Amino acid sequence: MSEAYDIVIVGAGPVGLMLAACIARMGNYKVKHIDIRPERTQIGRADGIQARSLDILRNMGLKRPIMAYDPGKIYEVAFWNSSQLCGAIHRTGTWRSYPDFIDTRYPFTTILHQGRIEKIFIEDLEKYGMYIDRPWTVSGFRNDSEDPVYPVLVDLAHVDGEQKTTVKTKYLFGADGARSFVREQLGVKMIYKDPTVYVWSVIDGVVRTDFPDIQGNNVVRVYVQLVLPTGGQDLRKLVTESKVQQAANEILSPYSIEWDRVDWHSTHQPKAGQGMNYGFLDALNFAWKFHLVESGFAKRSILTTYEEERQQMAQKLIDFDAKYAALFSTRPPSTNEVEDAVRFMDRDDAVETNEFVKTFKQSTEFTSGYGAEYSPNHLNWSSTHPAKSTFFSPLGIGLRPGRVFPPVTVTRVFDATVAHLEQEVPQNGSYRIYIFAGNPATTSRALSDFTANLQEDRSFFSSYRRDDITSVSYENRHNPHSLFFTFCIIFNTARARLEIDEVLPNILAQYRYHVYADDIPCHRTQNSRAAAHIKLGIDKDRGGVVVVRPDGYVGCSLALVEGAGTVEGINDYFAPITTKPLGKLNVA
Amino acid sequence: MSEAYDIVIVGAGPVGLMLAACIARMGNYKVKHIDIRPERTQIGRADGIQARSLDILRNMGLKRPIMAYDPGKIYEVAFWNSSQLCGAIHRTGTWRSYPDFIDTRYPFTTILHQGRIEKIFIEDLEKYGMYIDRPWTVSGFRNDSEDPVYPVLVDLAHVDGEQKTTVKTKYLFGADGARSFVREQLGVKMIYKDPTVYVWSVIDGVVRTDFPDIQGNNVVRVYVQLVLPTGGQDLRKLVTESKVQQAANEILSPYSIEWDRVDWHSTHQPKAGQGMNYGFLDALNFAWKFHLVESGFAKRSILTTYEEERQQMAQKLIDFDAKYAALFSTRPPSTNEVEDAVRFMDRDDAVETNEFVKTFKQSTEFTSGYGAEYSPNHLNWSSTHPAKSTFFSPLGIGLRPGRVFPPVTVTRVFDATVAHLEQEVPQNGSYRIYIFAGNPATTSRALSDFTANLQEDRSFFSSYRRDDITSVSYENRHNPHSLFFTFCIIFNTARARLEIDEVLPNILAQYRYHVYADDIPCHRTQNSRAAAHIKLGIDKDRGGVVVVRPDGYVGCSLALVEGAGTVEGINDYFAPITTKPLGKLNVA
Structure with a gap:
């Protein structure tokens, strides 16, 4: 007899952990949660928690443990550009991470090391009696269980040892990262639309520098954007640490930056740095639909809205990402342009004709997390919804179905x-x-x-x-x-x-x-x-x-x-x- | 040779701990800190942190550990009075603890058990390598050291054991409570001005009750105000637990309150419940003057402003306390009166002629901690200060020397x-x-x-x-x-x-x-x-x-x-x- 679970979660990074933490709050579900790593993240990886994610974490009682680490808060972005006269870079402007038109209680990005984010989730889950089995991996799964309640069979294997087991489950959730085994088995392919791709190479460490905007304890993360051909190559081989350091020095000239210590180096596609945050929203979106179905309130058909809503959102991000990277590669905005843009955007009646304003507005909406708007469906009312009462969306209402309920x-x-x-x-x-x-x-x-x-x-x-x-x-x-x-x-x-x-x-x-x-x-x-x-x-x-x-x-x-x-x-x-x-x- | 200290602090309740925590932040001082109790407070005692105290604690980095306990926050007071018609009490009004004219970021009283407050301080002090010796007590002190730098000799004794020692110190700070040995030795008497005294009898515990304003988990603190003759009797013998419970039931009639568990019972003079908070301000006031003198910035004469400023403040509290208790014993205010009072008070130009409005305003200033205003002296500029420049207190300035610098x-x-x-x-x-x-x-x-x-x-x-x-x-x-x-x-x-x-x-x-x-x-x-x-x-x-x-x-x-x-x-x-x-x- 296989052990039976309501859900098997593969991966205990921030996304898998968020899902488990949501489910823990919704009902008494039986969860099998595995991770291929022997321990949680120690260095590098994601670190920027957007405002919308912070809302969600607060709603789960997890904002306080985050703030207990006294995390960095990014309230602003500074632009440095070389002048045509001397070639040396100078600061050409600053802009607030979240301008006024972003209606949030937290107008900043919270910077906390992924390892600490994972720790907060893990300690939270322990309060619900939930633990992660590690290092364990999925070796296969299939849909041929004889038990109609638990239709999925999942083969699990200990990474180092000989232990193997097969469990049955209602749901299998793959939160196993960019090279997901679950996705691969299901034949879901990565699609590259463009012949070239913008790549962010990232280095964490301690620097010595005369660059004026680096102050304090000199513990920094540096991203360098590179343009590479697509095709699934191993970026880690293509982009070496020393190449990136050299690129950083060229960009920062006449300032220099030397690395006293490098803690971590990696490369990823930018997606406005939103991987973890979008994953959080994926997890939450799935969790409540799973819960409404499993607790007998909602029909199973609402589960289709998970893929529909989240894939649409991801597609928007990917589309925007290319546009955003391209915009800044060609012409960075001046302080005046940024200020004009913000003023312009604060007028609800303004028609956005300027491409820069549009892209700027979209970027802050993406990086704050509030830009997400789910399209009409059975969950988000519109005139195409089966419910036809004239009382819906009364005159003057400032709320749109599919958008975040704002702070009040x-x-x-x-x-x-x-x-x-x-x-x-x-x-x-x-x-x-x-x-x-x-x-x-x-x-x-x-x-x-x-x-x-x-x-x-x-x-x-x-x-x-x-x-x-x-x-x-x-x-x-x-x-x-x-x-x-x-x-x-x-x-x-x-x-x-x-x-x-x-x-x-x-x-x-x-x-x-x-x-x-x-x-x-x-x-x-x-x-x-x-x-x-x-x-x-x-x-x-x-x-x-x-x-x-x-x-x-x-x-x-x-x-x-x-x-x-x-x-x-x-x-x-x-x-x-x-x-x-x-x-x-x-x-x- | 006696060991030499910059300061000996007697008592590790909130006040002694606050002093130690302030001093720890100011310089590398050698502190001997003793407490007569074998361990920190376990039950009862103070619990209300006023907004001004919270400002100070935040400035020391201690607000976050307080909030980590998810303490209660008192935003409002409800008034229940018996009607003349039926004798039964009913809610006649509510009023905000800190109305709008109190300019604070924290318009509430924070409720945290004294034991937890002490724990936060003790853990903080450990980061500075500071510890409390307990159970130790002072057996005597005198001013006849041969060392001019450390003029005070203090005899210390272990409470249970045989250990005794004499240390020399620059300062001796008595934070040893209502029955202070330090005060007694110095011949400082308690002065009772009135023939009768209002006393608050307090019970902590878990109740069963139909009183509508007690909800939630039914863990309550009940204060019952009693009028007693003064004279230093042992109030604990005069006011028994069962008498207080009976009084509470008479007051709450037709509702009843039964005690499933009593955790603590004590009696104290009300002072608007400000003992700990005033003590915090005493400690801070002393700490910075001690520091400026000991680090060579200020003349020793500024130390006299400690007693001058704090004694004046305490006297105001004592005077107000009697007036406040008397006012509410005679006639409680209606909702309308409270609202009118607040509206009236928000007008800066209003002349306060109504006694109720005056007393009400004073009470919120006292209980918030912002009412404190230090009188002119060498620290608080006025036209009587030696500095006579015409540039002082420029026209239109909204700040008064001796008052708190407000939130901005x-x-x-x-x-x-x-x-x-x-x-x-x-x-x-x-x-x-x-x-x-x-x-x-x-x-x-x-x-x-x-x-x-x-x-x-x-x-x-x-x-x-x-x-x-x-x-x-x-x-x-x-x-x-x-x-x-x-x-x-x-x-x-x-x-x-x-x-x-x-x-x-x-x-x-x-x-x-x-x-x-x-x-x-x-x-x-x-x-x-x-x-x-x-x-x-x-x-x-x-x-x-x-x-x-x-x-x-x-x-x-x-x-x-x-x-x-x-x-x-x-x-x-x-x-x-x-x-x-x-x-x-x-x-x-």
């Missing part, structure tokens, strides 16, 4: 804490339904109608109540009724004026840890009252509802209306993916 | 980090001289004159240069010229427009880690440009200079002028306390 600051009524609303529901695989309840006097009827309709047959609420609903503890306060969803309710009123049991019907009052007052000023809305409502484009009296996917992307938004319309809209939104029929919509 | 957010030019200016110089015993340099085009001449005058004979700059000035490393970047002071330079311009070596003369350019752009919007100044200049009331073109004491309180402010005036003003400001004659002022 409110007061938590329960304990008057200043709360970051987008972080209030921890990463646990639940849909997050934000009821912006406007003025309590105006929405009182709408809220009671909403609550009444929640309890109708075939509502998403009635259909997916948890079994242990009568004994839900403080630990389960985010999900008093169901693990499929949770509510947050935000009133446009001062916290001191709010008495939860007076303004909310009993069902919603059970989300008392998730009731908020929209009474914190925000400089993006000129400190007006109701800053959160205004920022999101939600009517500050009549309110509105936003359904956010478990990964923090907007699924749909609706008006908050009297009568059955709002709940029916949500039922229809969920109907195409749920295992039970919801609402009046007939979905195949 | 700017961009650090060196790495474009969004920086909290008031935190930029770590706690190291140096004066912090903030040069707000306004518009670089306007102040260019003033800055070069300032720099030229720094280098004149008898300037504070020339007089206290460090010996190792030619070999100052990155680790000493805060103090390239002297341990007596450091500079921060803040320009009113966008970071991208600033090139340090172009806008600053060489001397000031050496503070390149402390050059800032005032380009971050702030909601308190309606997001105008130059928010930091405007908030502090500094001319946004012509700038100004603020000298901040090593403990973060404003010492003086001056106009930034062309010619010698600004540096001469600073020389005169320092002259009364320095060991060397400064400037033209003749100070005895």
